[in-house]
Amino acid sequence: MIAFMSDWGYESYYVGVAKAVIKSIKPDVEIIDITHNVKEYNIRQAAHILQRVCKDFPSQSIFLVVVDPSVGTSRKPICMKTKNDMFFVGPDNGVFSFVGNNFGVKEVRILENQDYFYGSSPTFHGRDIFAPVAAYLASGVKIRELGSLLMNYEILRYRKPQKIGDTIRGEIAYYDHFGNLETNIPGKYVEEFLDHDAFLKIGQNQYETTFCRTYFDVRPGQLLIHTDSSGFVEIAINEGNAQKMLGAKAGELLEIEKVVTNKDT
Amino acid sequence: MIAFMSDWGYESYYVGVAKAVIKSIKPDVEIIDITHNVKEYNIRQAAHILQRVCKDFPSQSIFLVVVDPSVGTSRKPICMKTKNDMFFVGPDNGVFSFVGNNFGVKEVRILENQDYFYGSSPTFHGRDIFAPVAAYLASGVKIRELGSLLMNYEILRYRKPQKIGDTIRGEIAYYDHFGNLETNIPGKYVEEFLDHDAFLKIGQNQYETTFCRTYFDVRPGQLLIHTDSSGFVEIAINEGNAQKMLGAKAGELLEIEKVVTNKDT
Amino acid sequence: MIAFMSDWGYESYYVGVAKAVIKSIKPDVEIIDITHNVKEYNIRQAAHILQRVCKDFPSQSIFLVVVDPSVGTSRKPICMKTKNDMFFVGPDNGVFSFVGNNFGVKEVRILENQDYFYGSSPTFHGRDIFAPVAAYLASGVKIRELGSLLMNYEILRYRKPQKIGDTIRGEIAYYDHFGNLETNIPGKYVEEFLDHDAFLKIGQNQYETTFCRTYFDVRPGQLLIHTDSSGFVEIAINEGNAQKMLGAKAGELLEIEKVVTNKDT
The missing domain is CATH 2.40.30.90 (Bacterial fluorinating enzyme like)
Incomplete structure (x- = not known):
């Protein structure tokens, strides 16, 4: 099951195109939209929502999260696997810090293996990297095949309760x-x-x-x-x-x- | 087929979470969104829309309707079966009065059997009671297994044409x-x-x-x-x-x- | 795969009803929403979006496009097949001019065969003609069965780059x-x-x-x-x-x- 969240809004066609890419790779995968109305570029809001929704999704769920203000810079595309066997695919910009902290991190991989990419636009990693990688994970590709290990992923600063x-x-x-x-x-x-x-x-x-x-x-x-x-x-x-x-x-x-x-x- | 309507809006993650609960219970069920932009708490609008959409859905469809301003009070969670063999799952607050009146009511059950619940939050019956009950109905659970009969369900006052x-x-x-x-x-x-x-x-x-x-x-x-x-x-x-x-x-x-x-x- | 675009908005129930019609005809067809927030009646915007999304959808995709300000007039309901083996179902109001021009047109049929209609409302061809025709195409019905050939379809005027x-x-x-x-x-x-x-x-x-x-x-x-x-x-x-x-x-x-x-x- 792929759970999909972004800040693309419902008037854009980006969500539809990303789903077309996913379904072309893995036609029978279930895609559930969390929301595509995360406030533009609001990594913190996305991180909080993600932490809340996770626990209601089944084990082995793949979270595709595209709130990505720095697409096109050197920020890395990553996949995080947590200790409760959930996968998180998206940019390394802090959006996974709360789930990493809450559930514990098993490993983080940099998305480098272009066999699992769809295109090479410098500004639309949602369609070209994150969506196809989520689809290949759903097809049984192992996280270690995606790229090399990342030892330090980005952490958001926040007021710890x-x-x-x-x-x-x-x-x-x-x-x-x-x-x-x-x-x-x-x-x-x-x-x-x-x-x-x-x-x-x-x-x-x-x-x-x-x-x-x-x-x-x-x-x-x-x-x-x-x-x-x-x-x-x-x-x-x-x-x-x-x-x-x-x-x-x-x-x-x-x-x-x-x-x-x-x-x- | 589950037809899903709520006043949760598209910026919230509630719809996604309710779908995750449904798909965990009955992975191959079809879920069709009617709308999640019913005006907040507007039971009357939801009741009118429901009456209009029903006739275009196939027999045995299950309508999951969460417009529920009084969640957490003594208002009952119910399932109504109409004479045209449609099922309506949601709060007993009048939202089913027009379909009940139009199509005729076979029976109404109070949702009491906790075997078909998912959680026990006092404020999120959409996820914890209505969504899983809809999923179990789609899996073949009989309406009589859900709880005891309700003789008088809530009716909205309206100007009869x-x-x-x-x-x-x-x-x-x-x-x-x-x-x-x-x-x-x-x-x-x-x-x-x-x-x-x-x-x-x-x-x-x-x-x-x-x-x-x-x-x-x-x-x-x-x-x-x-x-x-x-x-x-x-x-x-x-x-x-x-x-x-x-x-x-x-x-x-x-x-x-x-x-x-x-x-x- | 049916790719669905309209100007109906997310607060309306029209999208849900059109999907119910499609799924009643062809239960296992994949429906992907492009967007339903095309600006009301904005044929030009829809035509541009359509041209952009097409190339990311697989061959044989069926595009159901309902931006239809002149529903109820003599404007024809049509199905266009392009040379890259995509199908476009919707009103003949220019919305398919850019894809026709870009990909080349194999044939255009007027939707006349009422065997593939669902209802006969003069104001809701989305539900009654376009959605069911898209579903029947997905079920294997041939384009020639839909109606007679149309030699001249509507073209939008635009500033050619x-x-x-x-x-x-x-x-x-x-x-x-x-x-x-x-x-x-x-x-x-x-x-x-x-x-x-x-x-x-x-x-x-x-x-x-x-x-x-x-x-x-x-x-x-x-x-x-x-x-x-x-x-x-x-x-x-x-x-x-x-x-x-x-x-x-x-x-x-x-x-x-x-x-x-x-x-x-």
């Missing part, structure tokens, strides 16, 4: 269609705080909110903190748009502090 | 990409009025228009009434955008009155 | 998600100019730029001319949006003139 006492810090990973703000904070950090009130700080702003199980634990229009369906902490508004109300952006730092109330004493 | 003499009333169901306004009025109500002029009333506004067969029966920029490709009355403008010109919204009432002219006497 | 000395003229075909302006000028026209400076004229405006191999041959924010991954000349800005900066539109004429510098003497 941390919990000190009643204070949790992390960053905003991404927001969805509904304005729910997804963070990189593991849900288990907030488990013990369920039903408590909290202060949420983003930039210079501070908001009062509550640790909940679901959107409806607060009144419509109220801000809440809960663990989302991917296992990360999410900031949301019941029947509202948290991203718009808070004006928050992907990559911003956030701090959550449990409020100590009479209940606790 | 009516025709009294030369006056027809109904509501605006939906408008498409081109600004064509689709209504819930059956095309057969207007058959006898072909080529006649009409008054169209929406809210406080009244427009002069004509009953036509196709867009080109009037001049560019002119308003027309015709029967669309789904068999319902549509309001359109030849080479124009009726929704923008009329400022009409889904759910609004409309009244069409045939103009009696000399031709009739 | 030309090169006179150091001056090249053509038109803007299309711009993508990133604002890269694709032209109808073959890449081989500019090969000999690599690394030279150039004047680019669009409308009343003139810009200084450079012939490059890839985006990174100029500094961020700088305008460049290069051959894109489809083999045509493209105008782009390194890490920027050329369409927005130049305010250029599809269909506009452009002129590129090599600057004679000391290097040349």
Whole structure:
């Protein structure tokens, strides 16, 4: 199964052409689109999404990820194999740093073997290198046949989530269609705080909110903190748009502090 | 065949993840996307679209419909089987009221049997309940295995279309990409009025228009009434955008009155 | 393999319904979406995109193209077979003129044989004529069975690319998600100019730029001319949006003139 993600948008024909290349090599492979509306050139957003979707795909899945602002430079085309037996094909620009960190890296290969390329455009590695390599992997080609080992792959800098006492810090990973703000904070950090009130700080702003199980634990229009369906902490508004109300952006730092109330004493 | 509709949007990864769950259960099932751009939380729009698309899908099709503003509350997850042997999997929030009414209901089951669930997130029943249940149905699981019978399912309130003499009333169901306004009025109500002029009333506004067969029966920029490709009355403008010109919204009432002219006497 | 392109947009259910019709006729056919976000009624844009994507699809591919502003008039539904053994199914409105011109036409048939139709809506030939005909072709039906020969198909007027000395003229075909302006000028026209400076004229405006191999041959924010991954000349800005900066539109004429510098003497 090939899971396909890019920042090409749905008005372009690039996705269709990449699929034609894949299906010409391996006609019966399943291709599932994750999204092609990653914000242009936004490697960080792609890296966060990738980390979230992975765990719902079967073992041996091949992730084809083309968010590639530096195509045409010396940045390397790579394939990463993780310890949970997933394959990640795309540019070495940090987009695989979170999955590498989370699942552990078995090996990374530089895509050098032109037997598995389709064309040689300097600006469309999605079609010419990444798509055909994903298709050949799906056909049974071994990762070691793709090229030489890469010892150091690119890592994105990010705010590692941390919990000190009643204070949790992390960053905003991404927001969805509904304005729910997804963070990189593991849900288990907030488990013990369920039903408590909290202060949420983003930039210079501070908001009062509550640790909940679901959107409806607060009144419509109220801000809440809960663990989302991917296992990360999410900031949301019941029947509202948290991203718009808070004006928050992907990559911003956030701090959550449990409020100590009479209940606790 | 699974027909998939949601309000998740194309920038989210939810659609991809739901498909990964389906394909892990039933690898060779065909999944056809109806649309994932239903307006957020707009149950009525989804219900109207569903009614229109159904008749072009083969018998035994399974409709996976996730427009689910009240996920996490006590609203039930259900599967409806209609008398034309179609299956509808989604939340019991009224989204299936028009297909139930049109095609007749054989039975409705509450999705209770956790053998057919994938996960237990309180906020992502699309991935955890609806998608896997659709996949198991496609694999041959019987509807009676899903859970107990539900006697009363949710019904949306709507303006039932009516025709009294030369006056027809109904509501605006939906408008498409081109600004064509689709209504819930059956095309057969207007058959006898072909080529006649009409008054169209929406809210406080009244427009002069004509009953036509196709867009080109009037001049560019002119308003027309015709029967669309789904068999319902549509309001359109030849080479124009009726929704923008009329400022009409889904759910609004409309009244069409045939103009009696000399031709009739 | 059916390659599917339309101007229906992703919020409409038309694409899903057309696919249901295709899969009911030929369940195992592969359908690849090129895009459904062609600008409404923009035949020229569709024609340019089609010419670009073709060469990456395998022989015997069937292109289903529904950009059809004059559906319901006397414009004919057709199937064109080109000399590279590709099939093109859609309206006879000029959308196939560039592929016909580029690859050479073997024959064009009018779609008349109603055995291969699905329905008879006067406004939805996409579902009722084009989709089922594409499916029957994929099932092995011969083009001669579809209807009678058409001797003259519609041709779009366009600025044929030309090169006179150091001056090249053509038109803007299309711009993508990133604002890269694709032209109808073959890449081989500019090969000999690599690394030279150039004047680019669009409308009343003139810009200084450079012939490059890839985006990174100029500094961020700088305008460049290069051959894109489809083999045509493209105008782009390194890490920027050329369409927005130049305010250029599809269909506009452009002129590129090599600057004679000391290097040349």
